[in-house]
Amino acid sequence: MNGPRRVAVTGVGVVAPGGVTREAFWSSLTEGRTATRRITFFDPSPFRSRVAAECDFDPSAAGLSPRQIRRSDRYIQFALAAAAEAVTDSGIVFDEATADATGVAMGTAVGATTALETEYVVASDAGREWLVDPDHAAPFLYQALVPSSLAADVGVRFATHGPAQVVSTGCTSGIDAIGYGYQLVMDGEADVVLAGASDSPISPVTLASFDAIKATSPDDSDPAHASRPFDRDRQGFILGEGGAVLVLEEMGRALRRGAHVYCEVAGFATRGNAFHMTGLRPDGAEMAVAISDALDQGRLAPERVSYINAHGSGTKQNDRHETAAFKRALGEHAYQVPISSIKSMVGHSLGAIGAIEMAACALAIEHGVVPPTANWANRDPECDLDYTPNTAREHRVDVALSVGSGFGGFQSAMVFARLREAA
Amino acid sequence: MTRHVMTRRAVVTGIGIVAASGVGVDTYWKTALSGEGRIGRITSFNPSRYATTLAGEIDGFQAGEHLPSRFAVQTDRWTHLAFAAAGQALADAEIDPGALDPYDMSVALASGSGGNVFGQRELQHLWGSPSRTVGAYQSIAWFYAATVGQLSIRHGMKGPSVVLVSESAGGVDSLAHAARLVRRGTAVVLAGGTEAPLSPYALTCQQHSGAMTTRTDPERAYCPFDVDADGYVPGEGGAVLVVEDLDHALARGAPVIYGEIAGAAATFDGRHRGPRGDGDVGQYARAMTTALERAGVRPDDLDVVFPDALGVPAGDRDECAAMGRAFGSASPAVTTQKPLVGRLYQGGAALDVATALLAMRHDLLPPTAGTRDPAPGCELNFVSEVTPTPVQAAMVNARGLDGFNASLVLRRYHEEN
Secondary structure, eight states, X not given: OOSSOOEEEEEEEEEETTEESHHHHHHHHHTTOOOEEEOOSSOOTTSSOOEEEOOOOXXXXXXXXXHHHHHSOHHHHHHHHHHHHHHHHHXXXXXXXXXXXXXXXXXXXXXXXXXXXXXXXXHTTTTTOSSOOTTOOOTTHHHHHSTTHHHHHHHHHHTOOSOEEEEOOGGGHHHHHHHHHHHHHHTTSOSEEEEEEEEOOOSHHHHHHHHHTTOBOOOOSSGGGOOOTTBTTOOSBOEEOEEEEEEEEEHHXXXXXXXXXOEEEEEEEEEEOOSOSSOOOXXXXXXXXXXXXXXXXXXXXXXXXXXXXXXXOOOHHHHHHHHXXXXXXXXXXXXXXXXXXXXXXXXXXXXXXXXXXXXHHHHHHHHTEEOOBTTOOSBBTTBOSOOOBSSOEEOOOSEEEEEEEETTTEEEEEEEEOOOTTO | OGGGOTTOOEEEEEEEEEETTEEXXXXXXXXXXXXXXOOEEOOSSOOTTSSOOEEBOOTTOOGGGTSOHHHHTTSOHHHHHHHHHHHHHHHHHTOOGGGSOGGGEEEEXXXXXXXXXXXXXXXXXXXXXXXXXXXXXXXXXXXXXXXXXXXXXXXXXXXXOEEEEBTBTHHHHHHHHHHHHHXXXXXXXXXXXXXXXXXXXXXXXXXXXXXXXXXXXXXXXOOTXXXXXXXXXXXXXXXXXXXXXXXXXXXXXXXXXXXXXXXXEEEEOGGGSSTTSOOOOHHHHHXXXXXXXXXXXXXXXXXXXXXXXXOOHHHHHHHHHHHHHHHTTOOOOBOOOHHHHOBOTHHHHHHXXXXXXXHHXXXXXXXXOSOSSBOTTOOOOBOOSOEEOOOOEEEEEXXXXXXXXXXXXXXXXXXXX
């Protein structure tokens, strides 16, 4: 073996608000369409925040069988649909040898919270009983309690035999799960990893939780334009849902079989701010360290970054924090590179969004287009970079950097690079 | 790329335990050696309505003794237990996190079901009270990353942290990942996991696993590999270990090097499990074989094996068949202490790793608990009484419901190797 093992992205599958399938997702993003709306899943009027980015997802149309639909919670359905699309895209056929060498690394922030809440309401008779009804027999309630079901269901679907894992680091779960899969391939623990994330958190308890700390935007005057990352008048994030799965594959294997390689995973790093569960220091120091580490792994100078897919949640503190991190890690180049937050269009789907954003990075490299930050109108003096406002930009992307930041202080960065000829 | 050189070795230099045996390594080790069960009827709520009424509860645990009150109010019991275990582990290793580079320390714990009691209380407030709200800490107490986030803040650890979930296999996966982090350059990693699965709603969910016993006699409720096996008894607690770069441990003069994480492997066999599976145990055996290969240890060299010990007859038989396939003609000693404190889910495998390292430290094998009369197909070389013997190599195996298999090989640390 010559040198360290390299990791290719050879398949992409996406379920996102405004675009269920990779192509629909990319069209929606590059047209700058927003998928945020007043919540339709339940009556949101008792809550402070009433807008979300919901998926118009039909599991049957997405190819799920009646048993898969009955057995699995919505976030798992997203993952199954995205994984099927990614695997088909990759052209990998799962024979026995491939199955043994294939792992699963899936992220989720809150797992089956929506199902757990729904069943809780019945079992407790709407909160009347602390000693909930033990005979309330919802199927697969144990699978709902334990979010490792996400990796298990994806593994069962493709009959994989390699390491399977759920990574649950809150809002960086998506990047961190892909990072975990990347390390499995690098270390030779797997040759192929189905890596991604999924969350379906749009439920009363999730809304109430973010309401209690005023993290989400209370403004429902114009739901389609409620998510306003980097804008001076941003008021918080807009909850979303969805899932994405990438096929990670050892580079030599991918090239030998003539696979289409979207890009190479050039680096992954995560750090903690060890400061506060929800608060961020304005200097962005720890995120900057993660960015620099991820670039170093790919031996890429900061000037090589041609696109930054921002965390860009649209909270006051986040957008300031990461703007500072970009400047700290990239120096003057931070002012030159196009940046965007697709959360302006698809909302913030907690653990899932990191994987959806990595899918966007792979597609940006593939198509030479940077998706925009929608709903940007007014400059914030503390957010003074090029956020690609409102309109997608044709722009060759050789190196895409994506970052995530989450409750618990997690700060993660991942770098995708166009495959270099004769590398 | 120097950061991926595989020469950095991961050793365990600190252990912290919280289980039904009590708080602390000594009380747990005494329990393990005496074989005195700590399972009892659930006291944190009235369990009469529930099919399973027994559990391994930690009596008299006072969060205030183990974490500052500002952390205690923000967090669930599961996090409190991890704080207690992590504090012990750091003290045991004589590590003062404040004296180290923050970026050189990580937290990599397994997490099973989040903040169950906290979450149920807030759900009740949301749905059962007129205000229709939850408290300010629900968003940071219930989710699976709460414990790792809080521990990183408490101890100022800024290195690469992670939260892994693979049902009951996660405790082993977390130790394997800690070794991965050490190989990539982090000096100190808190690894392992804890669990607090005893809220009424969480217990109701667990009943749907179909693997819990409904017996009421604590002595004979959880008896893996026995003709009487009927399922497991849940328990709370777990273990947190300090996993450290060997060179770092030596340079600072760590007081104890319990052992080295010599090899680990994970496989998945969801297709073979459950009512429609074909019952092939090959993938579980492959996890063990691969872990041995990575460790450079032969089955003959294993001095003791800690099995998953689910306590469900079919699961026990499968586990024995997998060991048979992996070990061939070797017949290493097998022992489990899970029946003494209950199945701690993600915390359980971490506790087994701690037990294996204590066995290595004391050159004593604790007796297996709960197995009196092995079921057909489960005739293993069980440790029947406290057995003094040199422990050079140990294996810890864990399975997670729905297909997760994990195996870890520990080796005694010798200066010369």
